[in-house]
Amino acid sequence: xxxxxxxxxxxxxxxxxxxxxxxxxxxxxxxxxxxxxxxxxxxxxxxxxxxxxxxxxxxxxxxxxxxxxxxxxxxxxxxxxxxxxxxxxxxxxxxxxxxxxxxxxxxxxxxxxxxxxxxxxxxxxxxxxxxxxxxxxxxxxxxxxxxxxxxxxxxxxxxxxxxxxxxxxxxxxxxxxxxxxxxxxxxxxxxxxxxxxxxxxxxxxxxxxxxxxxxxxxxxxxxxxxxxxxxxxxxxxxxxxxxxxxxxxxxxxxxxxxxxxxxxxxxxxxxxxxxxxxxxxxxxxxxxxxxxxxxx
Amino acid sequence: xxxxxxxxxxxxxxxxxxxxxxxxxxxxxxxxxxxxxxxxxxxxxxxxxxxxxxxxxxxxxxxxxxxxxxxxxxxxxxxxxxxxxxxxxxxxxxxxxxxxxxxxxxxxxxxxxxxxxxxxxxxxxxxxxxxxxxxxxxxxxxxxxxxxxxxxxxxxxxxxxxxxxxxxxxxxxxxxxxxxxxxxxxxxxxxxxxxxxxxxxxxxxxxxxxxxxxxxxxxxx
Ligand SMILES: Nc1ncnc2c1ncn2[C@@H]1O[C@H](COP(=O)(O)OP(=O)(O)OP(=O)(O)O)[C@@H](O)[C@H]1O
Ligand SMILES: [Mg+2]
Numbered sequence: 302x303x304x305x306x307x308x309x310x311x312x313x314x315x316x317x318x319x320x321x322x323x324x325x326x327x328x329x330x331x332x333x334x335x336x337x338x339x340x341x342x343x344x345x346x347x348x349x350x351x352x353x354x355x356x357x358x359x360x361x362x363x364x365x366x367x368x369x370x371x372x373x374x375x376x377x378x379x380x381x382x383x384x385x386x387x388x389x390x391x392x393x394x395x396x397x398x399x400x401x402x403x404x405x406x407x408x409x410x411x412x413x414x415x416x417x418x419x420x421x422x423x424x425x426x427x428x429x430x431x432x433x434x435x436x437x438x439x440x441x442x443x444x445x446x447x448x449x450x451x452x453x454x455x456x457x458x459x460x461x462x463x464x465x466x467x468x469x470x471x472x473x474x475x476x477x478x479x480x481x482x483x484x485x486x487x488x489x490x491x492x493x494x495x496x497x498x499x500x501x502x503x504x505x506x507x508x509x510x511x512x513x514x515x516x517x518x519x520x521x522x523x524x525x526x527x528x529x530x531x532x533x534x535x536x537x538x539x540x541x542x543x544x545x546x547x548x549x550x551x552x553x554x555x556x557x558x559x560x561x562x563x564x565x566x567x568x569x570x571x572x573x574x575x576x577x578x579x580x581x582x583x584x585x586x587x588x589x590x591x592x593x594x595x596x597x
Numbered sequence: 598x599x600x601x602x603x604x605x606x607x608x609x610x611x612x613x614x615x616x617x618x619x620x621x622x623x624x625x626x627x628x629x630x631x632x633x634x635x636x637x638x639x640x641x642x643x644x645x646x647x648x649x650x651x652x653x654x655x656x657x658x659x660x661x662x663x664x665x666x667x668x669x670x671x672x673x674x675x676x677x678x679x680x681x682x683x684x685x686x687x688x689x690x691x692x693x694x695x696x697x698x699x700x701x702x703x704x705x706x707x708x709x710x711x712x713x714x715x716x717x718x719x720x721x722x723x724x725x726x727x728x729x730x731x732x733x734x735x736x737x738x739x740x741x742x743x744x745x746x747x748x749x750x751x752x753x754x755x756x757x758x759x760x761x762x763x764x765x766x767x768x769x770x771x772x773x774x775x776x777x778x779x780x781x782x783x784x785x786x787x788x789x790x791x792x793x794x795x796x797x798x799x800x801x802x803x804x805x806x807x808x809x810x811x812x813x814x815x816x817x818x
Contacts, residue, residue: 306706309703503687503689504689506687507687507689508704509673509676510647510676510681510687511676511677511680511681511700511701511704511705511748511752512673512674512676512677512704512705512752513673513704513705514670514673515670515673517704517706
């Protein structure tokens with residue numbers, strides 16, 4: 302393809318866009334809306350990823366041993382836990398240390414109440430096991446239960462399960478949204494290209510009879526679709542940018558709960574993706590119409 | 598060179614036979630009239646040459662192209678050998694005379710230098726250079742015809758086909774268009790004229806192919 306042709310294709314594409322300005326605006330606007338809604342979910346999702354990492358730390362499995370078990374066996378159990386896949390970290394909370402913590406936190410200033418425990422510690426040795434992925438908490442705690450000398454395994458079962466379910470739900474619903482809004486945008490763009498092909502049908506027919514190749518006829522419409530998709534998604538990114546900066550500056554209380562990605566991070570991973578997505582959808586949309594209505 | 602061998606073309610699943618078992622050869626640089634009553638099949642013949650559709654049977658050769666066997670991708674390259682002057686001109690209404698002609702060159706990917714050089718020459722040749730900035734609706738029928746002719750010849754096709762080039766024109770204008778086509782033919786281009794206008798066909802003493810109900814009934818000089 303020659304440079305001169307590229308210039309011709311692009312100028313034709315823009316001629317199409319401007320010659321039917323109202324229709325182009327409508328499709329750009331509709332694409333913008335679909336991509337904005339879809340983009341909000343992408344942003345939410347990319348925050349969920351970091352949120353998932355953060356709840357990883359919530360998600361500790363506590364492993365208890367019998368009260369009078371020899372330290373040697375506790376140590377041995379640790380070795381066994383270490384061999385399990387997806388175990389990231391094991392922290393020992395010895396019964397002595399646990400008692401100290403109790404003293405500090407619960408019985409501060411009233412040590413005499415638990416003086417007797419100094420001689421007969423009622424607490425148990427415990428490991429806090431961190432996983433590489435919270436998803437496997439159930440499976441791994443079962444495995445740990447089977448290890449010799451382990452008396453009891455505990456974790457915040459309901460809390461973690463519910464959060465994980467929510468995250469999975471959001472992930473899948475964004476997949477559904479990609480398909481839904483992607484399809485809508487494709488239909489919008491392909492419809493406006495279809496109208497353009499109809500308006501230009503005489504011209505296209507003449508081009509065919511004076512020897513234009515199929516691709517020479519097709520390129521301007523493909524570029525037109527890509528431009529509509531690109532402008533629509535760029536506008537969507539602008540909307541999301543302002544919306545997101547508004548949320549992170551006004552919803553400080555959420556920050557205590559989870560850490561948001563910065564605008565920079567969002568920009569580099571989400572906006573570029575949305576932009577490519579929009580342009581890609583524009584190309585697919587126009588290609589569908591070209592296939593269907595441009596009998597070349 | 599154009600060669601038709603036992604070509605038949607029907608419409609509507611065979612209920613209308615537009616071209617019936619037609620054979621002829623048109624050599625390089627020939628000047629040929631194709632005449633016949635309305636509905637005789639003249640336009641169908643032209644459309645077969647342009648490969649707007651395929652014949653139901655028979656063989657068509659245009660230059661080095663076997664029209665029936667060639668791949669669809671090559672159709673534009675077949676058509677670049679044939680400049681057509683359509684009866685309804687088929688000019689682009691929102692482009693100027695100059696642009697209507699340069700458009701034909703752009704489409705086959707000529708350089709803008711070539712375009713700037715060639716288009717004025719061709720407009721001069723068909724005698725319309727003083728109107729190069731006008732739009733088709735500002736032109737008379739005869740002038741539009743000339744623009745259409747300019748577009749047909751600008752890419753130096755081997756064959757020029759004119760469908761009813763004198764259709765709605767007065768005698769003088771028709772005569773000028775005919776002279777232009779004769780001149781183009783002298784420059785080595787095969788010219789095929791599809792027409793009703795018997796006054797020219799008789800005078801010009803050129804080969805004449807006469808169609809009746811889709812068959813050739815006369816082919817003589
Ligand atoms: N697309 C079509 N579908 C069905 N029948 C057609 C079609 N095109 C042409 N015909 C029929 O085929 C026959 C030949 O038509 P064609 O257009 O070739 O005639 P023509 O000689 O060019 O006539 P005219 O001088 O009026 O232009 C006519 O009977 C016409 O009705
Ligand atoms: Mg006809």
